[in-house]
Amino acid sequence: MRWVRWTVTALGWAAVLAGAVGVLAHYLDSTATVLVVLASFAPFLMACGVVGLAALACTRHWVGAAVAAVVVAAAAWTQLPLYLGDRASDGDPELTVMQANILFGQGNPEALVAQVRSRGVDVLTVNELTDGAIPQLGAAGLDAELPYRYLRPMEWGGGGTGIWSRHPISEETEHMGFVLNMVSARVHKPEQRPFMVVAAHPLPPWPRPQTTTWSREMGQVRDILQGLRGRGEPVIMGADLNATYDHAQFRALIGDGYSDAAEQSGVGVLRTYPADRWWPPVLGIDHILVSGAVAVNAEAVDLPGSDHRGVVAEIDLNAPDDYSGSD
Numbered sequence: 388m389r390w391v392r393w394t395v396t397a398l399g400w401a402a403v404l405a406g407a408v409g410v411l412a413h414y415l416d417s418t419a420t421v422l423v424v425l426a427s428f429a430p431f432l433m434a435c436g437v438v439g440l441a442a443l444a445c446t447r448h449w450v451g452a453a454v455a456a457v458v459v460a461a462a463a464w465t466q467l468p469l470y471l472g473d474r475a476s477d478g479d480p481e482l483t484v485m486q487a488n489i490l491f492g493q494g495n496p497e498a499l500v501a502q503v504r505s506r507g508v509d510v511l512t513v514n515e516l517t518d519g520a521i522p523q524l525g526a527a528g529l530d531a532e533l534p535y536r537y538l539r540p541m542e543w544g545g546g547g548t549g550i551w552s553r554h555p556i557s558e559e560t561e562h563m564g565f566v567l568n569m570v571s572a573r574v575h576k577p578e579q580r581p582f583m584v585v586a587a588h589p590l591p592p593w594p595r596p597q598t599t600t601w602s603r604e605m606g607q608v609r610d611i612l613q614g615l616r617g618r619g620e621p622v623i624m625g626a627d628l629n630a631t632y633d634h635a636q637f638r639a640l641i642g643d644g645y646s647d648a649a650e651q652s653g654v655g656v657l658r659t660y661p662a663d664r665w666w667p668p669v670l671g672i673d674h675i676l677v678s679g680a681v682a683v684n685a686e687a688v689d690l691p692g693s694d695h696r697g698v699v700a701e702i703d704l705n706a707p708d709d710y711s712g713s714d
Contacts, residue, residue, distance in 0.1 A: 392446050399442030400451060406436025406458045413465045416635035418602045420595040427670055429633035430656070433462035469632060472653025473646065480683050480701035481579060484510045486625030486675050488588075488695035490663075491545055492517030495692035496527035502688050503532050506699055509553045510574060512586035512625030514567070516540045516547035539568040548586045556584075562611055565604055566590045571615065579704055582621035582680070585612065591629040601629060605636040609643075612678070616644050621679035621704055627695065631671050632656065641676060648675040648682035648700035657687040659696040668696055675700040 409432025412425040425432065440455035485508045487499060492515060503511060511533055518540050530536070533551035537559040540547035548568040550556070558573040567588040575581050587608050592601035605628070615622045622645075630637035632650070641647050649657045649671070659673040668687075675685065675698050685700040 395442050396446045396448050396451070399439045399446065399448065399455070402435040402439030402442060403451065403455045403458055404439075405432045406434070406439060406455070406462055409433035409435070410458060410461045410465060413633045414635065416639075418599050420593055420598045423592045423598055423601075423634065426633045426635075427631055429631075430466060431669075433458075433465070436462055465633070469650050469655045470653055473651055480703050482510065482576070482623075482680075482702040482704055483508050483699065484512070484584075484623055484625060484675055484702060485688075485697055485699045486512050486514075486627070486673055487690055487697040488514040488627045488673060488693060489516065489520060489690065490693040490695065491515050491543065492520030492523075492540075492547070493692050494520075494690050496520070496523040496529070498689070498691040499697075500524065500527040500529045500532065502690070502697065502699070503529065506688075508533070508699065509576070510584050510623065510625075511551040512584065513549045513551070514547075514586070514588040514627045515545040516549045517544075518542050518547075520547075521549075537570055537572045539570050541568070545588070548588055550584055550586050552584070562607075564607060566600065569608070569611070571611075573620075576704075580620060582623060582704065583615050583618070585615065585622065585624035585626070587624060587626040587628065589626075589629055602636055605630065605640070609640050612640065612645060612676070613643065616678045619679075621677070623678075623680065623702065624676040625674075625698070626676070627673050629672050637674075645676045645678045646682065648677060648685040648698070648702070651677070651682045652685050652700075654685050657685060657696075657698055659687055659698065661694050662690070662696045663694040673698050677702060680704050 409429040413429045436458040443451035535552040535556045538549035546567040554576045556572040562569040569587040571585040589604040592598045656671045658668040660670045681703040682700045687696040
């Protein structure tokens with residue numbers, strides 16, 4: 388019937404509009420809270436374009452179908468780099484790095500240490516580290532696995548951050564000017580060149596008053612990473628950036644000498660948040676970034692007791708000196 392066709396056509400156009408909004412949100416570098424939130428969900432909005440294309444094609448609305456096809460193509464273009472991988476490794480990985488947000492120190496310490504042990508993790512970065520979580524992690528065996536550490540916990544809340552390492556560390560630094568702690572340290576792995584490890588946790592961009600602070604802190608993280616890269620050593624950052632690949636502020640981090648481990652290894656989006664619901668995580672806000680090294684694999688892992696999944700990456704430190712990551 389005619390009204391059915393009209394309804395399907397109208398829904399098709401609405402879906403195409405949603406897809407176009409997703410593409411626009413991906414590209415806009417904005418501190419408007421609504422646009423930042425839309426960018427977080429951009430892939431889901433973009434997927435609506437496929438639905439719109441199907442609906443308009445079914446109703447033989449060919450002009451609308453053509454517009455929908457353009458939107459779908461643009462959406463695919465934004466996501467394709469995540470699945471292609473931008474560098475093949477020249478050798479075996481020498482380093483395994485894990486990033487973990489432990490939800491105000493409430494993550495299950497035995498489960499976290501089990502992940503570290505079973506995967507042979509060499510470096511662990513932790514967000515939302517509390518004073519009380521440190522002895523619990525030690526009792527679970529973390530200090531035995533990773534005996535070197537630089538920690539800046541907080542008594543309560545989500546501001547604490549820390550680095551654990553299997554190998555000796557030096558140049559421990561707390562980077563000031565952040566609401567939630569950001570730290571770095573130089574790791575000395577035997578028979579390998581030293582490398583820098585960074586642990587960061589920019590403030591979430593919502594609710595509204597925090598959006599500008601988040602954007603500013605993302606810029607500060609970028610400046611610090613560029614300064615560390617200028618030393619000529621590999622740099623590896625584990626972080627809950629409260630940002631997805633579809634945030635322009637995140638892509639600015641990986642646009643000048645750094646690569647996201649998931650993108651570089653071509654595994655796609657690692658959805659890590661929220662991990663404490665009955666549905667699967669929908670946002671990929673936890674990341675491992677590398678410069679002067681090559682991530683050959685990355686995956687998300689369970690962290691019982693936390694509202695995040697962790698990220699584990701295998702890294703080849705023997706990248707050529709002139710390798711500069713994503714452009």
